[in-house]
Amino acid sequence: MVAFLQGGVAAILGVRGVDGRPLVGSATACRVHEATVVRLFLDRARNAPLLQAIRAGSAIAATFSSARDHRSIQLKAPSALVGDPEPEDLPEITRQCVILSDELMDLGYTRAQALAYVAFDPACLAVVEFQPDRVFTQTPGPGAGAELRR
Amino acid sequence: MTVCGLRALRGAMEGIAASLLSTCDADGRPNVSMISQVHWVDDDHVALSWQFFNKTRANLLATGKACVEIFDPRTHARYRLHLDHVETRTEGPLYEMMKARLAGIASHHGLEGVFRLLGADIFRVVGVEQLTAPVVARQDDRPPLLSAVRSCIDDLARCRDFDDLADALLDGVVRHLRIPHAILLMAEGDGRLFAIGSRGYPSSGVGAEILPGEGVIGVAAREAVPIRIGHLSADYRYGAALGAAARQAGLVAREPHGVPFPGLGDPHSQIAVPILSAGRVLGVLFCEAREIMRFDHEHEDALMLLAGYLGALATLLGEDEPRPADTSGLPADPPAGLVTVRHFARDDSVFLDGDYLIKGVAGAILWRLLRQNAESGRTDFSTRELRLDRTLRLPAHAENLDARLVLLRRRLDERGACLRIEKTGRGRFRLIAACGIRLKEMGEAATPAG
Numbered sequence: 001m002v003a004f005l006q007g008g009v010a011a012i013l014g015v016r017g018v019d020g021r022p023l024v025g026s027a028t029a030c031r032v033h034e035a036t037v038v039r040l041f042l043d044r045a046r047n048a049p050l051l052q053a054i055r056a057g058s059a060i061a062a063t064f065s066s067a068r069d070h071r072s073i074q075l076k077a078p079s080a081l082v083g084d085p086e087p088e089d090l091p092e093i094t095r096q097c098v099i100l101s102d103e104l105m106d107l108g109y110t111r112a113q114a115l116a117y118v119a120f121d122p123a124c125l126a127v128v129e130f131q132p133d134r135v136f137t138q139t140p141g142p143g144a145g146a147e148l149r150r
Numbered sequence: 151m152t153v154c155g156l157r158a159l160r161g162a163m164e165g166i167a168a169s170l171l172s173t174c175d176a177d178g179r180p181n182v183s184m185i186s187q188v189h190w191v192d193d194d195h196v197a198l199s200w201q202f203f204n205k206t207r208a209n210l211l212a213t214g215k216a217c218v219e220i221f222d223p224r225t226h227a228r229y230r231l232h233l234d235h236v237e238t239r240t241e242g243p244l245y246e247m248m249k250a251r252l253a254g255i256a257s258h259h260g261l262e263g264v265f266r267l268l269g270a271d272i273f274r275v276v277g278v279e280q281l282t283a284p285v286v287a288r289q290d291d292r293p294p295l296l297s298a299v300r301s302c303i304d305d306l307a308r309c310r311d312f313d314d315l316a317d318a319l320l321d322g323v324v325r326h327l328r329i330p331h332a333i334l335l336m337a338e339g340d341g342r343l344f345a346i347g348s349r350g351y352p353s354s355g356v357g358a359e360i361l362p363g364e365g366v367i368g369v370a371a372r373e374a375v376p377i378r379i380g381h382l383s384a385d386y387r388y389g390a391a392l393g394a395a396a397r398q399a400g401l402v403a404r405e406p407h408g409v410p411f412p413g414l415g416d417p418h419s420q421i422a423v424p425i426l427s428a429g430r431v432l433g434v435l436f437c438e439a440r441e442i443m444r445f446d447h448e449h450e451d452a453l454m455l456l457a458g459y460l461g462a463l464a465t466l467l468g469e470d471e472p473r474p475a476d477t478s479g480l481p482a483d484p485p486a487g488l489v490t491v492r493h494f495a496r497d498d499s500v501f502l503d504g505d506y507l508i509k510g511v512a513g514a515i516l517w518r519l520l521r522q523n524a525e526s527g528r529t530d531f532s533t534r535e536l537r538l539d540r541t542l543r544l545p546a547h548a549e550n551l552d553a554r555l556v557l558l559r560r561r562l563d564e565r566g567a568c569l570r571i572e573k574t575g576r577g578r579f580r581l582i583a584a585c586g587i588r589l590k591e592m593g594e595a596a597t598p599a600g
Contacts, residue, residue: 014172014182014217021232022209022217024172024182046228046281061172061180074182108418108442109223116226116285117167138183145204 001135002032004073006092008099010065011040013128015050015058025050027128028120029093030064038062038075040128041085041093043120051126054080060130063138067103072138080130090122155193156275159229160447162222163190164380170219171198173209181205188218188231189248190447191272196231199248200238200269210235216273223443225284232277238269245270247375295452298326302456311576312464312552313559319435319460320349327452329437329444331414335360335367336425336433336553338510339543343371343434346557348412355412356560357508360434370422371434376450378421380443409506409561419444423453427461433553435460468552488586489568493517495594502567506598511550512558514542516569517589519581524589533577555579 005011011027025047027040040062044051054060060080065072085093097118104114135148163169168184175181183206189197198216200207210216214235221228239245249267302322309315316334323332331350335343341362345355360367366377417438425433435457437445492501499509500516508516515536522528533551536542544551559571559579568585 010168010184012170012182012184012219014174014180016174016178016180020174020178021215022172022174022180022213024170024217024219024230026170026219049279059179061182063182063184065168065184072184076179113223113226117221144202 001073002035004066004071005030005032005038005064006096007066008096008103010067010100011062012065013040013042013050013060013062015053015060017049017053017058018056023050023053027062028118028125029096031089031092033129037129037131038077039089041089041120041125042128044124044126047126051082051128054082054128060128062130062132065138067100067107070139074136074138075130075132076134076136077130077132080128083127083129085125085127089127093120093122093125156190156196156278157193159220159222159278160190161224162220162227162229163188163196164223164443164446167221167223169221171206172217173206173215174213175205175209176212181209185218188220189244189270191244194274195236196233196273196275197244197248198271198273199252199267200271201252201267203268210271219281222284224446226282227284228281230279230281231275232279233273234276236272236274238271240269243375244272246373249373293326293328295327295448298328299452299455301326303459306456306459306463309463309467311467311573313556313573315460315463315467316347316553316556319456320347322456323435323437323453324349327449329439329449331417331438333412333436334433335371335436336550336557337371337431339550341372342510343367344510344512344557345409345412346433346553346560351412351414353410353412354560354564355409356564357409357512357557358411359409359510360411366420366422367434367436370424370436371431374424374426374431376421376423376454378445378450380419380445414438414440416440418442421445421450421453423450423457425457425461425464427465432461432464432550464552468550487568488588490588490590491517491520492590492592494592494596494598496597499598501598502565502569505565507565507567508558508561510554511542511544512554512561515554516558518542520569520587520589523581523583524587529581530574531579531581533579 011030012024013027014022014024017023025042027042029041031039033039057079059078061074061076063072063074101114101118104117105111137146137148138144168186169188170182171185172180172182185198187199191197216233218231218233219228220231248270252267305318305322306315309318320332320334323329333345333348333355335345337343343360345358347356348354362368363372366379370377418441420438422434422436424431425435435453437453489503497509498513498517500507500513518539519531537544537551562569562571568583570582572580572582574580
């Protein structure tokens, strides 16, 4: 699963905003630390309300989808932390973005569209860290939504 | 809300790039998923398709609130929409449109029954955040569509009969809208559609048949709504994820004697718009392209305008002139050779020396003309007399007859048959046989040999 999460899949997240409404955002990349901590890299400007909500104690849901075959997994955690990326994160973020943009181009996106989809400003990234306590399959089909037991 | 309302964000609601959806349960625990489409409804509302009983559905019922992020592949802008659930519709035009789009996608991938729309969830958009600004998009890949539509309508307005209209429409789509692959189909009374002309294919496909509800064309006709797909291959991959049940369904009716459908082998984008007049579907204008995302909301608007205009003109031009047809007959050219024409009453299919020519109403018309010609030597006929002939089982509306005659004439021309139909005036035409004709009625029970 760690390989899947770090394999250039599309990562999105949902939280409960400080006003109680749901909020959705997208992550640029994902790293998994010691097989237990998931670290999502987010554009701060685009996701400011989500970061605010996480700091205020929102639970978090994150779904990871392969652009190529739609295999998907959703992770959930009761809380998360907001931090800054480490210098060594950048090459890995870039690597995952290249994989995703290549897959989007394989699907027929133009180069400009694919690059725009994965574009990020390294100076504007935040990290959201959480330890998932529940995992669900999300691949479209009969088993979608089923919880994976550890 | 933007100054221009949600209409300005339609580019991000093309159903091409996946959208993101988040909901929360009553205790504030979030759920997030990718969805294939956020459907633009009007300046204040969007709709999401309800396909499954899942966590998202449970959360919506519990809280009535959702949040989506959408991406405009043309401008690269992203938006976050805050949504309040208004209602779930399980019938009506919007539901039918979403259902039909879903059904069109499913039909192409043999997933009927898997992509099943349980309801159209309508949401009021209570907030819009622009997450990334639009970049100035190059628009040189298409002409200004309003101007292009005007040029098409100028051409249509000069037409004197349905034959001209069909050509002007297809030519206009290619020349002014810069869409190279287009097919015009007209509906039979039973819902089948026959191609009466095309542009951009090695063979015209005139006479090719689409069954009711088959592919984007059949669904557009059955539901009387435009059907547009911008990412066929991605949809197929989506289908593949659903398991081995996926099988590819062709657009073509697999009739043993049908005319091959002239469509592209590897289209990524397809759009089918119904040709409507007085609430009836007269036919379908179909366009396709090898590129993904070729047709957007504005193309749909443009093609719907043209289709509507064609529908109105076809109805007007379908009305007869009062002048009676000349039934005196003219001597035909001296016959050369002999062709046996067989007619199968079961489906009104007509064969020339064993080769399939046409079927349905157009086949019945040809058989009637040939019988009268054999009995009395008549060669000149009027659309009025055909319309009054109940044995032809014509649909009730005038423009349908014109379309059948156009189809018949084009099939004969294309086959290089020794038979031709020539226009001699508005509502009048002549049957010309350059060979001897022997008629063979095969009866109700007979079926053409496969």
